[in-house]
Amino acid sequence: MGDGATTPATLDLGPQARIVARLAEEVREDQLAGATPCPEYAVRHLLGHLAGLSEAFRDAGRKSLGATTDTDPTSSPLPDVTSGWRAELPALLEELAEAWRDPAAWTGQTRAGGVDLPGEIAGVVAADELVVHGWDLARATGQEYSPDAAALRVAYEMLAASTDDPDRDSIFGPVVPVPDEAALLDRVIGLSGRDPGWGTTTG
16 A cells, blocks of 8 residues: 555544534435435435444444344344434444544454454445445435545455455445546445446436
């Protein structure tokens, strides 16, 4: 990555977590039923998913393994917001970031989504989740979106490395081709199986 570049183990998830929290703060009540780039999710489900993944990856970082880290998110009913989500989600996002500020979070083994994996990989997955779902939320609610540059780069490197994995489409969906000269965010979104143009004309 070059001298001075962010490596996964030195990545601070705080800036990206705060960006997602600010996007969530601007969501209007009348937008909760709106569509998102995630086909099965309305905005309320996306917000519920963000809360759930924040809790799960917080506990994965803390190595506090249990119900939050053991559950496959695809095996549960659609996530949804709670009545207190406007206070709960930013708190969970900050707790997630704080857990991964501990260097120990990036070492050894942990678990997320019912999958055992190295701490460093779990932290990278958490960054990718925040970057991509931040874009989902921004597009679904008509907001501008500029992700944290360090988290975006880490997400790109993870997704680009996954293209040779025969099982990747079951996790991310088929890659949407994006020109090599496109903005890095558009390339990340394409690699995640989303159309970077989603919502620009039909939202």
